[in-house]
Amino acid sequence: MTAVAAKYDEIKSLGAVVLAISIDSPFTHKVWQEGELSKMVPGGLPYPMLSDTGGRVGELYDVYDEDNGVDIRGRFLIDPDGILQAMEVLAPAVGRNVAEMIRQIKACQFVRQTGEATPAGWEPGKKSLQPGAELVGKVCDIWSPDMAF
Amino acid sequence: MAVKVGKPAPDFETNAYINGEIKKVKLSDYKGQWVMLYFYPGDFTFV
Numbered sequence: 001m002t003a004v005a006a007k008y009d010e011i012k013s014l015g016a017v018v019l020a021i022s023i024d025s026p027f028t029h030k031v032w033q034e035g036e037l038s039k040m041v042p043g044g045l046p047y048p049m050l051s052d053t054g055g056r057v058g059e060l061y062d063v064y065d066e067d068n069g070v071d072i073r074g075r076f077l078i079d080p081d082g083i084l085q086a087m088e089v090l091a092p093a094v095g096r097n098v099a100e101m102i103r104q105i106k107a108c109q110f111v112r113q114t115g116e117a118t119p120a121g122w123e124p125g126k127k128s129l130q131p132g133a134e135l136v137g138k139v140c141d142i143w144s145p146d147m148a149f
Numbered sequence: 150m151a152v153k154v155g156k157p158a159p160d161f162e163t164n165a166y167i168n169g170e171i172k173k174v175k176l177s178d179y180k181g182q183w184v185m186l187y188f189y190p191g192d193f194t195f196v
Contacts, residue, residue, distance in 0.1 A: 001189060016183035019174070024192045029166035032192035048167040050174055060159040061152050063188050071188040076158060078184040082177065084158040092190050105183060
């Protein structure tokens with residue numbers, strides 16, 4: 001969560017907001033924020049910390065672990081129309097890659113703005129693809145796997 | 150209802166801790182912006 005905070009200026013500059021959510025109460029969020037997070041990130045986490053009491057929201061997103069009573073590490077990217085554009089769920093002990101999350105925001109925004117498609121490993125400035133009948137069977141002429149890295 | 154890419158993200162309302170205050174938050178409050186909804190197992194965990 002603090003890694004997301006460290007990149008929050010870039011996330012904000014993309015017109016995106018982060019909503020962190022766990023089964024903890026708002027009071028627990030406050031204590032964690034003031035007692036620990038603010039020592040890792042000046043001012044604490046800069047985004048809202050939502051309280052999913054009882055895992056009700058986690059159930060809606062299919063990330064509530066009933067056996068342990070917690071929400072597992074699910075990340076959902078929602079576009080300005082409220083449509084889900086990307087999701088990723090990791091095992092509890094595995095942390096996320098914030099750079100990849102930011103890359104996905106940029107790729108989703110590019111696709112939304114241009115109607116084009118972004119091949120594997122796309123970053124801004126890299127080759128995109130114009131979907132259409134002309135491209136069928138021709139991707140190999142304009143794109144190769146080494147361009148993904 | 151399962152969540153699917155390309156379909157509406159389920160709306161919800163819940164309490165949130167924001168800038169030192171406790172407020173109600175709805176996902177639909179953020180329409181018009183890109184939202185990264187980040188579930189995590191719990192406060193005071195390590196990852």
